[in-house]
Amino acid sequence: MNPSNYESADQRDPQSDAFDRELDAELASCVNVNPRTGLEDRIMARMAAERKRVDVGMLWRWTAVAFAALSVMLVIAIYLKSSNPLRNEIAGPVRQQLGVPQILSPSPDVSRVRAASSAKPSPHRHIVASLPKLEQFPSPQPLSEQEKVLADYVARFRNEAVLIAQVNTEELMRERAQMAESSGANMDSTEPSQKETTNR
Amino acid sequence: MDEVERLAMAEAVLTETRLVERNADEVLEDLVRQHSRLVYRVAFLVLRSHQEAEDATQETFLRVMRYGRKLASVENPKTWLVRIAWHVALDRSKRQRGRRESSLGDSDTQFVELESSERPAYEEIERSEVTAQLRRLISALPEKLRAPLVLSALKEMCPAEVAATLGINEAAVRSRVFRARQILRQKLLR
Numbered sequence: 319m320n321p322s323n324y325e326s327a328d329q330r331d332p333q334s335d336a337f338d339r340e341l342d343a344e345l346a347s348c349v350n351v352n353p354r355t356g357l358e359d360r361i362m363a364r365m366a367a368e369r370k371r372v373d374v375g376m377l378w379r380w381t382a383v384a385f386a387a388l389s390v391m392l393v394i395a396i397y398l399k400s401s402n403p404l405r406n407e408i409a410g411p412v413r414q415q416l417g418v419p420q421i422l423s424p425s426p427d428v429s430r431v432r433a434a435s436s437a438k439p440s441p442h443r444h445i446v447a448s449l450p451k452l453e454q455f456p457s458p459q460p461l462s463e464q465e466k467v468l469a470d471y472v473a474r475f476r477n478e479a480v481l482i483a484q485v486n487t488e489e490l491m492r493e494r495a496q497m498a499e500s501s502g503a504n505m506d507s508t509e510p511s512q513k514e515t516t517n518r
Numbered sequence: 519m520d521e522v523e524r525l526a527m528a529e530a531v532l533t534e535t536r537l538v539e540r541n542a543d544e545v546l547e548d549l550v551r552q553h554s555r556l557v558y559r560v561a562f563l564v565l566r567s568h569q570e571a572e573d574a575t576q577e578t579f580l581r582v583m584r585y586g587r588k589l590a591s592v593e594n595p596k597t598w599l600v601r602i603a604w605h606v607a608l609d610r611s612k613r614q615r616g617r618r619e620s621s622l623g624d625s626d627t628q629f630v631e632l633e634s635s636e637r638p639a640y641e642e643i644e645r646s647e648v649t650a651q652l653r654r655l656i657s658a659l660p661e662k663l664r665a666p667l668v669l670s671a672l673k674e675m676c677p678a679e680v681a682a683t684l685g686i687n688e689a690a691v692r693s694r695v696f697r698a699r700q701i702l703r704q705k706l707l708r
Contacts, residue, residue, distance in 0.1 A: 337707065364580065
């Protein structure tokens, strides 16, 4: 398309014609340029490289996101574990088996609120706040192996266990009574000698 | 029967998806093969440097690549590409100008290389001076007039396509080209 065609013929004069020729020649010199050979291949190669770069970037981004999510989950897990002490987890089922009432620990929300309300962030305060306060002091210890065996026996043979306990209790009472008598006799035998020594 | 129909439908959907995916790459490749030269020329019209024009061409197609699947739905890819190329080239030109202004001494010194011809040397010099001045005047034209003037010079673009590229009608293209030429003539003959 020749841009000089846009003008009407009556507007033209020799000077304008020369100008038009110059302008058209100038525009044509810019328009009739050709790129170096292989432009298409270079463009395709650049696009392939860009696509690869974007893919690698996406992979790294997703890896970073996954790592961040994992670390957040880990931190939450550790926090939850530290807010529920291990002893409660062990002693809980045994107490249920024996019919012992479960000691209620304050909810972790309460401890979190307490920790947040403290003005100065002190490490000691944080530790105190993170441990749940128990209603019973000293806090109950988990049952030993022997105690567990005993509890199991009581659960299985309740009558025999009661009889054995009665016999043991009676024997214990008898032993205590004997010990009290013998200690009373010793006291009587030692008293006169003490009197003698004071008289002397 | 229902299951067979369902399977057939699923297969059709899968095939269509594969076609769309393949089409995005194929469409892009077709665009590069068909229009890279035109894009290069548009960039060269603005930048007047082969290296810069090639870089602008590559940048244009990288921008196009980001459209992905939407490429297939572009109505007139030629004018769309020319528009992108024009804006990419303008951005580069602005950046170039900024760099040139910040670096000392380069802007004022321009050497014109004369081609050997049968005409006398003074005529050649005069002609080259006119050409250089014309070039300066064209680049000094307001964007609104420069774009139609320059794009109309492209043989690959008909007036309707120039109009579509610039988002105006054909009559507006004609009048703007006329005004641009008038301004250039006045300034050059002054």
